[in-house]
Amino acid sequence: MRIITSLVLFGCLAATAHGQGTKGYYRQPTIHGETIVFVAEGDLWKVSARGGVATRLTTHAGDESTPRLSPDGATIAFTAQYEGPTEVYTMPVTGGVPTRWTYDSSRVAVVGWQGHRVIASTMRYSTLPNAQLDLIDTKTGARRLVELAQAAEGVFDDEGTALYFARLAFQGSHTKRYKGGTAQQLWTLPLDAQGNASGPSTPLTQDYAGTSATPMWWKGRLYFVSDRDGTMEIWSMRPDGTGLTQHTRHEGEHELLDVRAPSLGDGRIVYQLGADLWVYDIARATQTRLEITLDSDFDQMREKWVEKPASYITAAHIAPDGSRVVLTARGQVFVAPRGQGRLVEASRRDGVRYRDARFMPDGESLLTLSDESGEVEFWTLPPNGVGTPTQLTTGADVLRWEGVPSPDGNLIAHHDKDLRLFIYDLRTREHTPIGEGVFDYPGFRDLAWSSDSRWLAYATDAANMNSIVRLYDTKDKVTTDVTTDRYVSYAPAWSADGKWLYLLSDRAISTKVASPWGAMAPEPYFDKVTRIYQIPLKTGTRSPFAPDDELQPKKDDKKKDDEKRKEPPKEAAVGAAPSTPVEPATPPAETTPVQDKPADPKAPEDKAASDKPKDDKAKGPDPVEIDLMGLSARIQEVPAGNGNYNALAATEKRLLFLSRTEGKTDLMMLEITNKEPSPKVLASEISGYELSADRKAILLRKRDAFYVIDAAASAPASLDKAQVDLSGWMFPIRPREEWRQMFVESWRLMRDYFYDKGMHGVDWPAMRERYLPLVDRVSSRAELSDLISQMVGEISALHHFVSGGDLRSGDENIRVASLGALLVKDEAAGGARVERIYANDPDEPGRASPLRKPGVDVHEGDVILEINGISPLRVADPAVLLRNQANRQVLLKVRPKGEAIEDGATRLVIVTPITSEAEGDLRYHEWQHTRRMRVEEMGQGEIGYVHLRAMGGDNFNEFARGFYPVFNRKGLIIDVRHNRGGNIDSWILSRLLRRSWFFWQGRAGQPYWNMQYAFRGHVVVLCNERTASDGEAFAEGIKRLGIGKVIGTRTWGGEIWLSSSNFLVDGGIATAAEYGVYGPEGVWLIEGHGVDPDIVVDNEPHATFKGEDTQLNAAVEYLRQRIAAEPVEVPPPPKGPDLSVPANRRK
Structure with a gap:
C-alpha cells in the first residue's frame, strides 16, 4: 500500500508575537469527528482535527491523563489526581465539573468506551497483581468486570460479540524492539448476547515475538501498533489474525520515532510521534502531522x-x-x-x-x-x-x-x-x-592525603573481592599495599604527627551462631567485626597506646633527652649495652593551625640546605617518612574493641569514627592515650560527619540539619x-534550563553507566542529536520523562526506568481506606453487601482483614447499612465513606446475611480500616494462601509450596516461612510467578543445593539427615511472563544447576543488573542497566528473551478468571509422577554391629 505523508499548515508557526500560540509537547490523543483531545502540561486540551490553536479544558495542579472521547463525542473519560490517587472521571467535551467514577486507589487508566460504558483498566480486583478490564456504566455507576484475569487494553466489535484485548500491560521498562516474555500480544474473547464469555480466549499475534498492542476496531478489521518493522507503526488484520497489513511508515527525521498512544475514531487514528500529533486516515491511506499550538501561560516553565x-x-x-x-x-x-x-x-x-x-x-x-x-x-x-x-x-x-x-x-x-x-x-x-x-563497586574510596602531600592512601578491591588499603608515593611513583587481602580493610586516616596510619579492618570474625542445630538450620552470622588498627610508618615507632614501662624515659627527663639528641652521635664501645629504645610517639600540642599555601611552581625544588632557618609557620609540615619494607606486617590493634565501625578520622589527640548499633549511627571518640582509652559517644543518631583539615572542628549531619562542633574531649x-x-x-x-541539563545528563549517565561501551551497536551521540531538539517543546517535568524514555529506549535493554523528579501534584492527598473486603451497593438490601472478605492464613492472624479481626464478626453476605452513620446508598461508592479513615475507628451498622429488612436485626460494630496498599497486600496474601491450600489438597500432603513475591531481603522471610515446614516433603513447588526481582537468588539456590549424605539414628525415634534441612525430594519452579530480574536468575539457576524443572511461560527477559545510583538534580532518575550476565559458555543470558521453561504451560486468561490455575495443576501432576517414578524415602538404618567377643573370635 502506498502511504502518503502530508503536513497540515494550520497556524504553522511554532511561536509568534501575534497571539498564535507556542508549540507544546503533545501526548495521549483521542479523536471524534473534527475534535481531538490530548494531554499537554499535565492538562487536557481540545483542538480541531485539522490542527490550530488548542483550548485548555482542565487546570488542576494534579495530572490528567488517558483521555478518551465517547462514541457520541460529547463526553471525555480520563484519569486524574484531583484528590491524590489516580481515578476515573468524565466531563463534557465543552468543559465542566468532572464526575468521579472510581475509588480504586490502584493503577487505573481509561482504555475506551462501549456505548455509555467507560472501559477502564484496573488492578482493584486482582489478587495476583494483574490489570483487568472494568466496564463503568456512566448512567448508573454500576461496574462490571470483564471475565479475564489479564487484560490491559481492549475494544469490542460492533455487535459486541467479541472483545479484542492486549493481554498484558506495558512491562514498565523503556526499551524498543523488545521480544521478551512480557511483550504485549493481542487476544480475543468470544461473548454471548449478555456480554458473558462464551468460550476461552485465544491469541491472535503469536506469530511475532515482539509487541502488538492497543487494539482498535473499524469496519471489520482490527487495527493495532506493532514494531514488526523495527519501530512502532500502525498495522491491521482480520478478526482471525490473518491479512496482516502495515499502514504507516515514518521516514527521514521521523524514522526512529515510535507511533505511541493511538486512538481511533470515525475512520481516523490519531497518535503521538515524538512531540507531535499525527492523524492516519484509513480510507485515504494518508498520515498527516498536525500543526498545533497552545495558548498558555506555561506556568510550569516559570522561574x-x-x-x-x-x-x-x-x-x-x-x-x-x-x-x-x-x-x-x-x-x-x-x-x-x-x-x-x-x-x-x-x-x-x-x-x-x-x-x-x-x-x-x-x-x-x-x-x-x-x-x-x-x-x-x-x-x-x-x-x-x-x-x-x-x-x-x-x-x-x-x-x-x-x-x-x-x-x-x-x-x-x-x-x-x-x-x-x-x-x-x-x-x-x-x-x-x-x-x-578490579571490580565496579566500589572501585576506589576513602582517599586520604598525608600532611606533606606526598602520599595518597586509599581503599580499593583486591582480586579476592576483599577491600585493601594502598599507598601511592607521588615522588617515587610507587604503589604499596598497606594491608594484605586476607581481611577487608578500609578508611585510612593519617595521624596528626605523620607517624601513623590508622585504618579500619574487619578482623573480629566470630560467629554469633554456635552450630547448625536448631529451627531453620541457623547459619553463621557475623556482627561487630570491625576493629581499629594502626601502622607505624617508621620501623620501631612506639605505640601511643602502649603502657608505660621502666625502659621508657620519664616525662621529667624528656627535656634532657631532647637536648642529648642534639649532640653528635658517639660510636658505641665494644660490649656496650644496647641503646635505649626509640621514644614513644607523642601527639603534638594543640596549636593554632597553619593554612598551607599552594606551592610556587617557579620556586627551586630544594632550598632547605642553603636557606636560613624559618619560623614554624613558614616551613610547613614536616615530611612524612615511611619505611615501605614490611609495612603491612607492622599492623597493630588499637584498644577500641570491635563494632560496626566506619569513617575513621584522627585529630591531634583523638580518633573519630562512626558506630552503627540497633538501627542508629553514633559518632564515637577514642583518646590516643595509654591511660585506659575507651570509646565514648560524641554525637548520637547522625547520618555522617567530616573533620576539618586543621583537625579542630567537626561537621555533623542529622537528617537535613547540619552542625559544627569542636573536636573536643x-x-x-x-x-x-x-x-x-x-x-x-x-x-x-529556571525549569527549562534545568530540563535541558537533565536531558543531556541522562544521555551522558546512560553512556557512562551502561554495561556495554558499544551501546548495543546504537550510535549514541546521534540519539542525543535526534532527541535534544524536542526538549524545547517540553513544558512539564512529566513530558521531560516521556522524552527521556523515548531516547533511552533506543538501546533496547531492560531495567531502564524513568521515574521521579519534580512531578507536579495537587494539594490534596485523600487516600481511600479499606475494610479488607469487596463491597457492592445493593439497593434491595438497603446498603452495601459484603461480597467478599479477603482470606488470610489462619496461622498468621496479624494479616487478617479488618472484618475478621476478633470481636468484629462480619461475614460475607452481611449488609453494611451505615458507615459512621451514613448509608452507602447515599454516595456513589461505599469507598466514599472510607476516605481518610485508614487506621481510625469506624462505626458500622450491620445486618446479618439472610435477615429481612423489616426484622430490624442489626448491630453496631467498631472496625479499623486499613490503607489501600495494605488491602492490595491482603489480596495478594489470599492468592498465596489459596495456592498453598490447593497444593496441600492435590498433593495429598506430599508436596510443599512456597511463593516468592520478589527477591529482596524481606522475601527470604517468605522463603523461610514456606520452606522449612515442608523441607521433608517428597516434592516442592517454588512459585516465582510475578516475582519482581531483587538479589537473593544465591541464598535460596544454596539451600536447595544442600544434599543429604548421611543419617543420624538414635536408640528411638525417626532418623534425620545431614546436611540439616536439605531437601531430598523433587523440585519444580513455576514462572510466568511477569517473572522478572533476579526471579529469572533464580529460575535459570534451577535449570543450570540441575535442581529441578521449570514450568510455566517465558519470563520478562531483564538480566542486566543495576545500582539505581545515577540520579538527576531534582531526584528523578533514568536508570541504566549496568551489569551484564553471561554463562560459562560465553553467552549473554536471559536479557531480551527471558528464561524458557522446561515445560510450557500457560494460564489462559478466561479460565484463570474462573478460578483455574493450569500451571499449578501441571506442577502438582508432574511432581506426583516423579514421586511415583523415583520415590523419595529415608533409608532404614542398618542392623547394629555385633562387636561381642564371640563374634570376633577366630573361626
Missing part, C-alpha cells in the same frame, strides 16, 4: 523557588578552619557560615550541575565537578560568590568522582566510572593515572547552638 533545599543536598563539606560549610544542593553550590554571616550562592549558572563541592586547602576557592563544558570536569568557584568559575581539567570521557585536593593545594586525587584512579597536578596541568580498580551539652543556620534558605531555578 520557581526551591523552598526546601535541604532535601536536595547531595554533598556537604567543612572549611579547612571549620568556619564555613559548603553544600551542594540540586546541582548548585552554597556556602554557609558556622555562626553569623551571609549564606552565599557560590554557583550562578543556569542549566549547569555541580557535584561534590569542597574547599581547597587555602579556603580561598571551592573545588567542584561541573558539566558546564559538556562533560564532568573539575572547576573552581569563589566561595564568596564574587567572580567566575575556572575550569581545571579537560578531556573527560566518563563520569568523574570525588576530587580530593592535597594539603598543599597542588594535587587533586580522583577516580572515575571506568575504575581509574588519577592525580591531577594543578601546576603542570598533567593528569596521571595511578591505579585501576567530650560531647557538647547541646547541639542547638552548633546548628548551621539554614533557615530561610531558598533559591530560584
Whole structure:
C-alpha cells in the first residue's frame, strides 16, 4: 500500500508575537469527528482535527491523563489526581465539573468506551497483581468486570460479540524492539448476547515475538501498533489474525520515532510521534502531522523557588578552619557560615550541575565537578560568590568522582566510572593515572592525603573481592599495599604527627551462631567485626597506646633527652649495652593551625640546605617518612574493641569514627592515650560527619540539619547552638534550563553507566542529536520523562526506568481506606453487601482483614447499612465513606446475611480500616494462601509450596516461612510467578543445593539427615511472563544447576543488573542497566528473551478468571509422577554391629 505523508499548515508557526500560540509537547490523543483531545502540561486540551490553536479544558495542579472521547463525542473519560490517587472521571467535551467514577486507589487508566460504558483498566480486583478490564456504566455507576484475569487494553466489535484485548500491560521498562516474555500480544474473547464469555480466549499475534498492542476496531478489521518493522507503526488484520497489513511508515527525521498512544475514531487514528500529533486516515491511506499550538501561560516553565533545599543536598563539606560549610544542593553550590554571616550562592549558572563541592586547602576557592563544558570536569568557584568559575581539567570521557585536593593545594586525587584512579597536578596541568580498580563497586574510596602531600592512601578491591588499603608515593611513583587481602580493610586516616596510619579492618570474625542445630538450620552470622588498627610508618615507632614501662624515659627527663639528641652521635664501645629504645610517639600540642599555601611552581625544588632557618609557620609540615619494607606486617590493634565501625578520622589527640548499633549511627571518640582509652559517644543518631583539615572542628549531619562542633574531649551539652543556620534558605531555578541539563545528563549517565561501551551497536551521540531538539517543546517535568524514555529506549535493554523528579501534584492527598473486603451497593438490601472478605492464613492472624479481626464478626453476605452513620446508598461508592479513615475507628451498622429488612436485626460494630496498599497486600496474601491450600489438597500432603513475591531481603522471610515446614516433603513447588526481582537468588539456590549424605539414628525415634534441612525430594519452579530480574536468575539457576524443572511461560527477559545510583538534580532518575550476565559458555543470558521453561504451560486468561490455575495443576501432576517414578524415602538404618567377643573370635 502506498502511504502518503502530508503536513497540515494550520497556524504553522511554532511561536509568534501575534497571539498564535507556542508549540507544546503533545501526548495521549483521542479523536471524534473534527475534535481531538490530548494531554499537554499535565492538562487536557481540545483542538480541531485539522490542527490550530488548542483550548485548555482542565487546570488542576494534579495530572490528567488517558483521555478518551465517547462514541457520541460529547463526553471525555480520563484519569486524574484531583484528590491524590489516580481515578476515573468524565466531563463534557465543552468543559465542566468532572464526575468521579472510581475509588480504586490502584493503577487505573481509561482504555475506551462501549456505548455509555467507560472501559477502564484496573488492578482493584486482582489478587495476583494483574490489570483487568472494568466496564463503568456512566448512567448508573454500576461496574462490571470483564471475565479475564489479564487484560490491559481492549475494544469490542460492533455487535459486541467479541472483545479484542492486549493481554498484558506495558512491562514498565523503556526499551524498543523488545521480544521478551512480557511483550504485549493481542487476544480475543468470544461473548454471548449478555456480554458473558462464551468460550476461552485465544491469541491472535503469536506469530511475532515482539509487541502488538492497543487494539482498535473499524469496519471489520482490527487495527493495532506493532514494531514488526523495527519501530512502532500502525498495522491491521482480520478478526482471525490473518491479512496482516502495515499502514504507516515514518521516514527521514521521523524514522526512529515510535507511533505511541493511538486512538481511533470515525475512520481516523490519531497518535503521538515524538512531540507531535499525527492523524492516519484509513480510507485515504494518508498520515498527516498536525500543526498545533497552545495558548498558555506555561506556568510550569516559570522561574520557581526551591523552598526546601535541604532535601536536595547531595554533598556537604567543612572549611579547612571549620568556619564555613559548603553544600551542594540540586546541582548548585552554597556556602554557609558556622555562626553569623551571609549564606552565599557560590554557583550562578543556569542549566549547569555541580557535584561534590569542597574547599581547597587555602579556603580561598571551592573545588567542584561541573558539566558546564559538556562533560564532568573539575572547576573552581569563589566561595564568596564574587567572580567566575575556572575550569581545571579537560578531556573527560566518563563520569568523574570525588576530587580530593592535597594539603598543599597542588594535587587533586580522583577516580572515575571506568575504575581509574588519577592525580591531577594543578601546576603542570598533567593528569596521571595511578591505579585501576578490579571490580565496579566500589572501585576506589576513602582517599586520604598525608600532611606533606606526598602520599595518597586509599581503599580499593583486591582480586579476592576483599577491600585493601594502598599507598601511592607521588615522588617515587610507587604503589604499596598497606594491608594484605586476607581481611577487608578500609578508611585510612593519617595521624596528626605523620607517624601513623590508622585504618579500619574487619578482623573480629566470630560467629554469633554456635552450630547448625536448631529451627531453620541457623547459619553463621557475623556482627561487630570491625576493629581499629594502626601502622607505624617508621620501623620501631612506639605505640601511643602502649603502657608505660621502666625502659621508657620519664616525662621529667624528656627535656634532657631532647637536648642529648642534639649532640653528635658517639660510636658505641665494644660490649656496650644496647641503646635505649626509640621514644614513644607523642601527639603534638594543640596549636593554632597553619593554612598551607599552594606551592610556587617557579620556586627551586630544594632550598632547605642553603636557606636560613624559618619560623614554624613558614616551613610547613614536616615530611612524612615511611619505611615501605614490611609495612603491612607492622599492623597493630588499637584498644577500641570491635563494632560496626566506619569513617575513621584522627585529630591531634583523638580518633573519630562512626558506630552503627540497633538501627542508629553514633559518632564515637577514642583518646590516643595509654591511660585506659575507651570509646565514648560524641554525637548520637547522625547520618555522617567530616573533620576539618586543621583537625579542630567537626561537621555533623542529622537528617537535613547540619552542625559544627569542636573536636573536643567530650560531647557538647547541646547541639542547638552548633546548628548551621539554614533557615530561610531558598533559591530560584529556571525549569527549562534545568530540563535541558537533565536531558543531556541522562544521555551522558546512560553512556557512562551502561554495561556495554558499544551501546548495543546504537550510535549514541546521534540519539542525543535526534532527541535534544524536542526538549524545547517540553513544558512539564512529566513530558521531560516521556522524552527521556523515548531516547533511552533506543538501546533496547531492560531495567531502564524513568521515574521521579519534580512531578507536579495537587494539594490534596485523600487516600481511600479499606475494610479488607469487596463491597457492592445493593439497593434491595438497603446498603452495601459484603461480597467478599479477603482470606488470610489462619496461622498468621496479624494479616487478617479488618472484618475478621476478633470481636468484629462480619461475614460475607452481611449488609453494611451505615458507615459512621451514613448509608452507602447515599454516595456513589461505599469507598466514599472510607476516605481518610485508614487506621481510625469506624462505626458500622450491620445486618446479618439472610435477615429481612423489616426484622430490624442489626448491630453496631467498631472496625479499623486499613490503607489501600495494605488491602492490595491482603489480596495478594489470599492468592498465596489459596495456592498453598490447593497444593496441600492435590498433593495429598506430599508436596510443599512456597511463593516468592520478589527477591529482596524481606522475601527470604517468605522463603523461610514456606520452606522449612515442608523441607521433608517428597516434592516442592517454588512459585516465582510475578516475582519482581531483587538479589537473593544465591541464598535460596544454596539451600536447595544442600544434599543429604548421611543419617543420624538414635536408640528411638525417626532418623534425620545431614546436611540439616536439605531437601531430598523433587523440585519444580513455576514462572510466568511477569517473572522478572533476579526471579529469572533464580529460575535459570534451577535449570543450570540441575535442581529441578521449570514450568510455566517465558519470563520478562531483564538480566542486566543495576545500582539505581545515577540520579538527576531534582531526584528523578533514568536508570541504566549496568551489569551484564553471561554463562560459562560465553553467552549473554536471559536479557531480551527471558528464561524458557522446561515445560510450557500457560494460564489462559478466561479460565484463570474462573478460578483455574493450569500451571499449578501441571506442577502438582508432574511432581506426583516423579514421586511415583523415583520415590523419595529415608533409608532404614542398618542392623547394629555385633562387636561381642564371640563374634570376633577366630573361626
